[in-house]
Amino acid sequence: MDGAVRHLVSNYNPKGNRVGWLMLASILVEAWDLxxxxxxxVFIKDQYHPDPLLLGLAAAGTQGGALVGAxxxxxxxxxxxxxxxxxxxxxxxxxxxxxxxxxxxxxxxVVVRFLLGVPLGSDISNGYTYIMExxxxxxxxxxxxxxxxxxxxGEIMTLAVIAVFLLVNLNHEMxxxxxxxxxxxxxxxxxxxxxxxxxxxVWLIRRGRFREAKQVSTQLxxxxxAMLPDQDIVVPRPRASAFLADIxxxxxxxxxxxxxxxxxxxxxxxxxTFAFYLPVLFVMVGVSSILGINLVTMALYVVAAIxxxxxxMITPRIGQRGISIAGFAIVLVSLxxxxxxxxxxxxxxxxxxxxxxxxxxxxxxxxxxTIPTVVARPEYRGTASGFAxxxxxxxxxxxxxxxxxxxxxxxxxxxxxxxAIFPLVGxxxxxxxxxxxxxxxxx
Numbered sequence: 401m402d403g404a405v406r407h408l409v410s411n412y413n414p415k416g417n418r419v420g421w422l423m424l425a426s427i428l429v430e431a432w433d434l435x436x437x438x439x440x441x442v443f444i445k446d447q448y449h450p451d452p453l454l455l456g457l458a459a460a461g462t463q464g465g466a467l468v469g470a471x472x473x474x475x476x477x478x479x480x481x482x483x484x485x486x487x488x489x490x491x492x493x494x495x496x497x498x499x500x501x502x503x504x505x506x507x508x509x510v511v512v513r514f515l516l517g518v519p520l521g522s523d524i525s526n527g528y529t530y531i532m533e534x535x536x537x538x539x540x541x542x543x544x545x546x547x548x549x550x551x552x553x554g555e556i557m558t559l560a561v562i563a564v565f566l567l568v569n570l571n572h573e574m575x576x577x578x579x580x581x582x583x584x585x586x587x588x589x590x591x592x593x594x595x596x597x598x599x600x601x602v603w604l605i606r607r608g609r610f611r612e613a614k615q616v617s618t619q620l621x622x623x624x625x626a627m628l629p630d631q632d633i634v635v636p637r638p639r640a641s642a643f644l645a646d647i648x649x650x651x652x653x654x655x656x657x658x659x660x661x662x663x664x665x666x667x668x669x670x671x672x673t674f675a676f677y678l679p680v681l682f683v684m685v686g687v688s689s690i691l692g693i694n695l696v697t698m699a700l701y702v703v704a705a706i707x708x709x710x711x712x713m714i715t716p717r718i719g720q721r722g723i724s725i726a727g728f729a730i731v732l733v734s735l736x737x738x739x740x741x742x743x744x745x746x747x748x749x750x751x752x753x754x755x756x757x758x759x760x761x762x763x764x765x766x767x768x769x770t771i772p773t774v775v776a777r778p779e780y781r782g783t784a785s786g787f788a789x790x791x792x793x794x795x796x797x798x799x800x801x802x803x804x805x806x807x808x809x810x811x812x813x814x815x816x817x818x819x820a821i822f823p824l825v826g827x828x829x830x831x832x833x834x835x836x837x838x839x840x841x842x843x
Contacts, residue, residue, distance in 0.1 A: 417535070417539075417543070419530065419531070419534040419535070419597065419620070420531045420534065420535055420540070420543035421543075422590070422593055422594055422597065423486070423527035423528075423530045423531050423534075424527065424531070424543070424546055424547055424550045425550070425586075425590050425593070426486070426489070426490070426493075426523050426524075426527055426587075426590055427524070427527075427547050427550035427551055427554065428550055428553060428554040428557070428586050428590075429490075429493050429497075429520075429523075429554070429583055429586050429587045429590065430520050430523065430524065430551075430554070431550065431551045431552075431553070431554025431555050431558070432497075432554050432557070432558050432582070432583040432586065433462060433493070433497060433516055433520060433580075433583045434462050434463065434466075434517075434520065435551075435554070435555055435558065436558045436562075436579050436580060436583065437458065437459050437462075437513070437576075437580065438459065438678075439558060439559060439562050439579070439694065439697070440562065440575060440576035440579050440580070441455065441458075441459060442690065443572040443573065443575055443576045444458065444506065444509075444576055446572065447572070447573055447576075448505065448506045450506045452805050452808060453801070453805060454506055454507070454510070455506070456800060456801040456802060456805065457510050457801055458506050458509050458510050458513065459800045459801070460796070460797045460798075460799075460800035460801035461509070461510045461511070461512075461513035461514040461516075461517065462513040462514065462516050462517035462520060463517060463672070463793050463796040463797035463800055464514050464517060464793075464797040464801075465513070465514040465515055465516060465517020465518045465520065465521065466517035466518070466520045466521030466524075466789075466793040466796075466797075467517070467521060467790055467793035467794055467797055468517070468518055468521065469517060469518035469519060469520060469521025469522040469523075470521035470522070470524065470525050470786040470787075470789035470790045470792075470793055471521075471786050471787070471790055472518070472521075472522060472786075473485060473489070473518075473519075473521055473522020473523065473524075473525050473526055473782075473786055474522075474525035474526070474529075474782040474783045474784070474785050474786015474787060474789070475782065475783050475786060476522070476782070477522075477525060477526040477529055477781075477782030477783075477785075477786070478529075478779065478780065478781065478782035478783050479637070481599050481603055482526055482529055482530045482533070482599060482600050482603055482782070483597065483598065483599040483600075485522060485523075485526040486523060486526050486527065486530065486594060486597075487591070487594065487595070488519070488522075489519035489520075489522050489523040489526070490519075490523075490587055490588075490590055490591035490594065491591065492516075492518070492519035493516070493519055493520075493523075493583065493584065493587035493591075494584045494587045494588055494591070495584075496512060496515055496516040496519070497516065497580070497581060497582075497583035497584040497587060498581050498584045499512045499516075500512050500513065500516070500577075500580035500581055500583075501577045501578065501580055501581030502577075502581075517793075521786075521789060521793055522786075524547075524769070524785075524789050525782060525785040525786035525788075525789050526782060526785075528544060528769055528770070528773045528785045529600075529773065529781045529782045529785050530600055531543055531544055532544070532773050532774050532781060533600040533601075533602035533603060533778065533781070534600055534602075534620070537839050537840065537841050538716065538838070538839050540774065541715065541720070541767070541770055541774060541838055541839070541840075542712045542713075542715060542716065543712075544767070544769065544770035544773065544774070545711060545712035545715055545723075545766040545767050545770050546708065546709070546712045546766075547766070547769065548704075548707075548708040548711070548761075548762040548763075548765050548766045549705055549708030549709045549711075549712070549762070550708075551704075551708070551762075552701050552702075552704040552705035552707075552708045552762060553705055555701045555704070556698055556701045556702060556705060558579065559694055559695075559697055559698035559701065560698060561579060561582065562575060562579055562694055563691065563694050563695060563698065565578070565579070566690065566691045566694060567691070598615075598616045598619060598620070599612065599616060600616070601613045601616045601617045601620070601621075601625070602778050603778070604616060605625075605628070606635065606778050606779050607635055608632055608633040608634055608635035609632050610625075610628045610629055610630065610631065610632055610633070611630060611631075611632055613625060613628065614628060614630075638779050638780065642780070643776065643777075643780030643783050643784050643787075646777060646780060647775075647776065647780075647784070652775075652835050652837065652840075653775040653776075655833055655834065655835050656771050656772065656775045656834065656835055656837045656840075657771070657772045657775060657776070657784070657788075658833060659724075659771065659829050659830065659833045659834040660768055660769070660771040660772035660788050660791075661772065661787075661788060661791045662791075662825065662826065662829040662833070663724060663764065663765075663767075663768035663771075663826055663829065663830070664768040664769065664788055664789070664791035664792040665791045665792070665794070665795050665822075666728070666764075666822040666823060666825050666826035666829070667761060667764050667765035667768055667792070667822075667826065668765075668791070668792040668793070668794075668795040668796045668799070669795040669796075669799055669819070669822040670731055670735070670757075670761060670819055670822040670823055670826075671761055671765070671796070672795065672796040672799035672800045673799045673815070673819045673822075674735060674738070674754075674757065674816055674819050675754070675757065675758060675761060678697055678700070678754055696751055699751075699755075700751065700754055700755050700758055701758070703755045703758060703759060704758040704759065704761070704762045705762075706759075707758065707759040707760075707762040707763060708762040708766065711723055711727070711762060711763045711766045712766060715766075715767070715838065716838065719836045719838045720767045720770070720771060720834070720836060720837055720838050721830060721834050721835070721836045723763050723764075723766060723767060724763075724764055724767060724826070724830035724834060725827065725830045725831060726760070726763055726764075727760045727761065727762070727763030727764025727765070727766070728760065728764045728823045728824075728826040728827035728830055729760070729823075729827055730756060730757070730759060730760025730763065730764075731757050731760035731761050731764060731823035731826075732760075732820055732823040732824055732827060733756070733760075734753050734754075734756040734757035734760060735753075735757060735816060735817070735819055735820040735823065736817070736820055737749065737753040737756070738750060738753035738754065738757065738816050739813050739814075739816040739817040739820070741753060742811075742812045742813035742816055743813040760823070764823070764826055764830075768788070768792070769785065769788055769789060769792070771834075771837060772784055772785065772787075772788040773785040773788065774837070774840055775837060775840055806818075
């Protein structure tokens, strides 16, 4: 079995790129569903006048659901397979995204967005597992690092749609309802595009289903895996909890995984505090009109998309460690500048500091899921990916939920300064914990 798996991931086939992009495409849906509410939060607030905690919970509900989904989805991906999971999550995306458009209160919106978060969290962990099992070493790391580019693209699409709604003077209630409900459209497109994708050959091999593995490998890669027998065998299923003990046996894999957890927590915290609330922050400090803020924010995410594209391109040259150090360092400096601008009232500096912060963030966040997923053994890969994503969603939920209250309690400048602790921790972890694992082979 081990020889067949190593053979698969070591032989390049162009179809692997298509599979990788199809898995990453769902991030467009996640970006829309997770972050579109940040751009329409002002309209929801004006209509329902919720207290800051309820408003924060409406924004963070999807992150809380994704926390649950990451753990459940990763485990189920290892248990029942990758294919059934990515089809199920897409169906749930469509139903729950549409449900958001018809809620009658902020409380009901919180419930729907929490439920929506469950398939969102499941799909990321499952998608990363699929990528790592469908592409050769070196290329799978680059593809995995492109998830931030897809996030930025989803955010740009959301902002562009909202800008059009504002230009045609659409009713504000209609803007937020249609914006949230439109997440069902890309989900439907991706479901149709993914429908014919088979189970990964790696998962089938590890389950002893050799006949199906041979068929899938022939279909995707033109390789019949002649080294495998034509009869299936019974393979004992490892306990999900055993992946922690397995990782600890290898110091390189353990340090890489530990860094991945720390980086996931830090990048999730830095984004979900400062960057997530940029539209609200710009309104509070009087940077521009609502349409102006929308356009400025869209320009910032264009910068983020460029960073998200360049980061994976240079990763083979500077390594996973290099992109992490550079990203966290840029975010740290940018947040300090932003805090200084808020303290001094020089709000014109905010968009520039935010642009630099997003550039750095889309580098430091690019590999935090790739690293722990690629170093995990195939039988634990879904669990390991879901466990890592938990470290993204937990701080994201807490930060989005509580940051409006923190803003109100200590002010924008002090709150921004406090956020700088996260890139500092991430930078130190990248320097002192992370080994270079680009091109790592663990299959």
